Amino acid sequence: MIHWxxxxxxxxxxxxxxxxxxxxxFAVLPDRPAKPDVRPFQPRSAGDQSPVRVCAVxxxxxxxxxxxxMAADIDRFFSDxxxxxxxxxxxxxxxxxxxxxxxxxxxxGLRMLNKFKKRTPESSQEAKAKSVRKNKxxxxxxxxxxxxELLQPFDFLQNRYTELMARFAKRYxxxxxxxxxxxxxxxxxxxxxIFLGPDGSVLGIQDKLHLTETERELGxxxxxxxxxxxxxxxxxxxxVCMDASYFETFRIAKHLGAHYAIVPIGDMAExxxxxxxxxxxxxxxxxxxxxxxxALVSKPSFPMVFTGRAGIWFPLSSxxxxxxxxxxxxxxxxxxxxxxxxxxxxxxPGCRTNPAFDRRYAxxxxxxxxxxxxx
Amino acid sequence: MEIAFxxxxxxxxxxxxxAMILPGNRLIQPKEHLMKCRTLSKEMGIPxxxxxxxxxxxxxxxxxxxxxxxxxxxxxxxxxFQKGGDVNVFDTPWGPAALCCDADIFQPQYARLAAxxxxxxxxxxTARIRIDSVCEYMPEDLPACxxxxxxxxxxxxxxxxNGIAVAAAGRTGGALILPCALTPRGSGxxxxxxxxxxxxxxHREFPVYESMNPKLYERYRKELEA
Numbered sequence: 306m307i308h309w310x311x312x313x314x315x316x317x318x319x320x321x322x323x324x325x326x327x328x329x330x331f332a333v334l335p336d337r338p339a340k341p342d343v344r345p346f347q348p349r350s351a352g353d354q355s356p357v358r359v360c361a362v363x364x365x366x367x368x369x370x371x372x373x374x375m376a377a378d379i380d381r382f383f384s385d386x387x388x389x390x391x392x393x394x395x396x397x398x399x400x401x402x403x404x405x406x407x408x409x410x411x412x413x414g415l416r417m418l419n420k421f422k423k424r425t426p427e428s429s430q431e432a433k434a435k436s437v438r439k440n441k442x443x444x445x446x447x448x449x450x451x452x453x454e455l456l457q458p459f460d461f462l463q464n465r466y467t468e469l470m471a472r473f474a475k476r477y478x479x480x481x482x483x484x485x486x487x488x489x490x491x492x493x494x495x496x497x498x499i500f501l502g503p504d505g506s507v508l509g510i511q512d513k514l515h516l517t518e519t520e521r522e523l524g525x526x527x528x529x530x531x532x533x534x535x536x537x538x539x540x541x542x543x544x545v546c547m548d549a550s551y552f553e554t555f556r557i558a559k560h561l562g563a564h565y566a567i568v569p570i571g572d573m574a575e576x577x578x579x580x581x582x583x584x585x586x587x588x589x590x591x592x593x594x595x596x597x598x599x600a601l602v603s604k605p606s607f608p609m610v611f612t613g614r615a616g617i618w619f620p621l622s623s624x625x626x627x628x629x630x631x632x633x634x635x636x637x638x639x640x641x642x643x644x645x646x647x648x649x650x651x652x653x654p655g656c657r658t659n660p661a662f663d664r665r666y667a668x669x670x671x672x673x674x675x676x677x678x679x680x
Numbered sequence: 681m682e683i684a685f686x687x688x689x690x691x692x693x694x695x696x697x698x699a700m701i702l703p704g705n706r707l708i709q710p711k712e713h714l715m716k717c718r719t720l721s722k723e724m725g726i727p728x729x730x731x732x733x734x735x736x737x738x739x740x741x742x743x744x745x746x747x748x749x750x751x752x753x754x755x756x757x758x759x760x761f762q763k764g765g766d767v768n769v770f771d772t773p774w775g776p777a778a779l780c781c782d783a784d785i786f787q788p789q790y791a792r793l794a795a796x797x798x799x800x801x802x803x804x805x806t807a808r809i810r811i812d813s814v815c816e817y818m819p820e821d822l823p824a825c826x827x828x829x830x831x832x833x834x835x836x837x838x839x840x841x842n843g844i845a846v847a848a849a850g851r852t853g854g855a856l857i858l859p860c861a862l863t864p865r866g867s868g869x870x871x872x873x874x875x876x877x878x879x880x881x882x883h884r885e886f887p888v889y890e891s892m893n894p895k896l897y898e899r900y901r902k903e904l905e906a
Contacts (some may be wrong), residue, residue, distance in 0.1 A: 317893075320839060337720075382862060387742050395692040407857070445901065458749065470732045514893050514896050515891045515892070515893055516891055517891065518890070518891070519726050521890070521891070527893050527895075527896075528895050528896075529895035529899060530896070530899060531895065531896065531900065536873045547891065548864075550841070550891075551841075551890070551891075551892070552788040552789075552792075553769040553843065553896075553897060553904060554896075556788075556789075556904060557896075557903045557904065560902075560903035560904075560906045561900075561903060576865050577860070579860050579865075579868065580833065580866070582836075583837065583840040583860070585843065587832065587833055587837040588831075590829070590830075590833040591786070591788055591833060591837075604798065621829040621830065621833060640875055655786045655787055655833065656789060657756040657786075657787060658756075658906070659755050659756055659765070660905070661763075661765040661766075661788075662755045662756075662763070662764075662765055662766065662789070662793075663767060663789060663904070663905045663906070664905050664906070665765070665793065666789040666790075666792065666793045667897070667901050667904040669793055669796045669797075670792065670897050670904065671890075671894055671897050671898050671901065673796045673892075673895040674889070674892035674893065674897060675894040677890050677892055678890065678892060678893075
């Protein structure tokens with residue numbers, strides 16, 4: 306039954322994201338006249354080492370009733386970024402899943418969930434959860450098909466979403482970090498970050514390397530390689546959310562020649578500023594790389610919680626002030642410039658080496674991580 | 681475990697179970713410092729952690745307890761200094777601990793290796809950071825807070841990235857940093873002592889090791905060693 310439903314929904318979504326529908330959505334996008342004080346976009350010439358103008362999007366997760374409305378919302382981010390002469394725009398984690406909200410079934414389900422959440426007092430929800438747990442103990446866990454199986458019929462989503470964003474990339478001549486989507490492939494599902502050039506071509510793909518507990522439980526698979534994409538706007542390391550909680554990811558990126566990293570996040574928890582601090586912000590100072598963090602957020606009325614603050618982060622030793630969105634639950638965008646020629650002193654506090662120590666550490670890291678992930 | 685951060689020559693509160701001597705602006709000469717620490721340890725009946733001192737062309741610090749003296753050489757010292765090659769994790773009445781001398785606290789692999797070796801409490805001492813009223817810190821300050829920022833990049837980040845306690849002694853004071861989940865405000869700050877058994881709760885909140893990616897690390901072993 307559930308497989309049948311997934312197939313029906315996927316067919317419906319396929320129709321809604323078809324080429325003619327995309328064309329139609331773009332045809333109705335408003336023409337925004339260039340502002341007189343904004344110089345027209347010029348592609349960067351080879352060897353140009355001037356700072357890169359970037360935009361970190363903080364996007365609110367919404368249920369769109371039509372592709373036109375969704376495209377118009379995305380267009381506003383691009384258009385504003387253009388006004389800031391942005392060369393690279395970055396969208397958040399799970400942003401590529403937003404087209405699923407076009408399905409009436411999904412919208413209906415989430416609205417019902419929201420109504421239920423509003424009507425049911427906390428204590429009653431707890432009681433219900435308790436009764437579900439009790440029931441589970443009696444009958445065993447409910448047999449829900451694994452996520453890769455359920456998402457397999459949606460394997461076209463990656464192509465269609467990429468096509469959608471490629472049209473924007475071409476329309477505005479920008480590099481685009483599309484954020485991520487769940488991508489089924491060969492019986493597995495990856496949380497996948499897609500990166501496009503200004504001509505809409507795919508320049509890089511990065512599967513999330515460090516999964517949250519929930520993602521592991523859902524059966525999402527990890528990537529095992531880190532993409533550092535060489536472009537005229539610098540060598541860019543692609544990461545996803547919790548990858549930034551591990552200094553190893555940034556350390557590898559640095560040694561692969563990255564100038565900066567893009568970290569789309571979609572944190573499904575209430576905002577806690579201290580917890581937010583333990584990722585990107587720390588990593589940049591340890592490695593001397595800059596980083597762009599885009600964030601998916603939700604309004605309190607949305608049935609799922611997404612929080613975070615988009616920002617552009619610089620190492621402390623650079624003396625450059627990092628920029629962060631002031632709110633964690635509303636749409637906005639953060640703009641800044643990233644230097645391709647490092648401005649910091651060479652002696653970063655976290656960049657010293659000791660070959661003997663580092664060999665011992667790497668050996669232990671591989672051994673222990675194997676032990677822990679086997680458990 | 682309650683840690684007192686004191687200047688050389690001061691006496692810790694009676695309630696302290698360990699005393700850490702705050703670092704000087706320059707490496708101190710070991711002979712007199714070690715003698716004073718041994719005396720203090722004997723008189724108070726508690727272990728004393730020394731400030732970083734000059735040691736065989738490099739820097740080191742020591743844990744001085746009853747019948748137990750542990751030396752830890754700095755592994756990432758300034759250029760021209762001798763380097764230690766490993767982190768020593770040793771048993772204490774409060775569980776396995778390790779020392780972290782000067783700039784080593786800013787090298788994330790140092791605390792990681794200590795944690796892999798079972799360390800529950802890393803005792804770090806560096807004059808490079810100033811620690812004052814840490815409870816007043818807010819994450820929003822970080823982009824502009826100079827060497828207070830170093831506090832977050834070094835000791836605070838080491839505690840969070842590995843789910844361990846870090847006792848950090850700086851120029852003007854010290855702080856015990858715990859995984860965020862173990863402190864009431866969620867900041868990891870503001871506690872004077874801790875029960876190592878609580879670290880398991882922090883680990884449940886953020887199971888850092890279970891999300892590691894051995895295939896990634898194997899593939900990029902050369903980069904991780906670089």
